[in-house]
Amino acid sequence: MLSANARREEIYHLAVTTGLASVEELSARFEVTASTIRRDLALLNSQGRLARTYGGAMALGAHPEASLRQRTGEAFEQKHAIARWAAAVIVPGESILLDAGSTVGALAHELQKFEKLSVTTPGLNIMQELADSDRIEVDCIGGRLRSVSQSFVGPLAEAALERMSFDRVFLGADAVTADDGICEADHAQTRLKELMARRGNHVYVLADSTKLGLRPFHAWARLALPWTLVTDDGAEPEQVRKFVDAGIKVELAEVAKTAATGPAADQDHRQGNNPSARPYSVE
Template sequence: MTTAKARREEIYHLAVTTGLASVEELSRHFRVTASTIRRDLAHLNEEGKLTRTYGGAVALGAHPEPSLRQRTGEAYEQKHAIAAWAAAEVKDGENILLDGGSTVGALAHALRGRENLSVTTPGINTLQELADSPGIQVDCLGGRLRGVSQTFVGPLAETALERMSFDRVFLGADAVTADDGLCEADHAQTRLKELMARRGDAVYVLADSGKLGKRPFHAWAKLALPWTLVTDSGADPGQVALFSEAGVQVQLVQVPAGQQASA
């Protein structure tokens, strides 16, 4: 059972990364009463972390970027369901590009043991996942290391991409919207994602439903159509409709029963 302290820490994390801080949403998310959430918000307000608003609260200060380690444990079942679907799309003999991030890292894990694959990545977690898979040739996009995301970015990585092409490109994102595309905390990262998308015959964005329609940061990468959004079946139907209307192909992946609400 989640302790009050742990719940309050997660409430603060949700507020600064996704804006999820309404009493109604938080009550559903944690499966506690609205009065319990109001007490949590009052406590966080007293600590100077949140400021109360009508019906909820907002975080004080800028949105911090969660580390890769923090993100790996969020929406765990959704991410692995998405990764399993994406892994099934990859055919033997293909040359694919895997972005950094926790969801694409889960895809790398799902590909372990495959034969006759070529994988290129800027993500340290993907390199670690595939390092002992003899049937997979792994190339690294080197460059400047962003410690918080554990990915390489910058001119060296961008220049290397100009010499490559891929059967499939799998991208992650901090958030994604139908109108502006991928949202990230860092402009160098969005620039690299935009370039990666240009080098693939088929482009997929792997994003759990909690990331749809959110705008936590101010760096964006708009992708040229066609591309496929792969998300879980818990996605808001209104958001799914917005992506479909924008010309994006949406793939909803089922999460095993009883696990959707546990993330």
């Protein structure tokens, strides 16, 4: 049985040589629990040696940025639970800003049931989700297209946002920390996210629990308080507490609970209620 330090060095070596390591494979290889491996990966990530992924870790630089298509299939249930929570706080008739990304894309899918809404977005996936809805007004922010994220960034997008304001802003993230905010692969993305946040009355960051506390890249969007982190109920309590202690409101979307349907669910949406989520509180 290897010592903890020796095991972590071996995990790092495997990730560097193979590019990717999964929790299940590492747990079986070292004959320790998955929880132990997750703690090892979290420590290696905090040391800047590995980048966490859904279900494992990768060597920094091995896969610099996953495409939108790749990310859409990761943490699928968690992302859709978060999307249901976010949709439930929106009031029909509001003007909202949707960032690009897979989790915000899941929110756009939820919005198709709305009768009246004004949506602005730089994301091609958001536009595609809402393109067939004649009840939702969609404004597209142009600019330079980042093919990997399928979204527009740059001076043209920023100039357009300067002339707009929104009731609610929903941001995606490659990762998010309590002290530095949103982590992204590209500085143009972080500049745009900071501007988005400044243009909204209510700001939400939608990030599943695998993204909390990670630092896979070196571009950051710093968000002024107040803002709300919406994550899933699989988030580790110590990670959530860091956000709460920093003055950030945290909402946990319940993954296991099936979304309500029928007239009762419609009433919940009209009144802004969400039976499938709960706020995090410090005891």
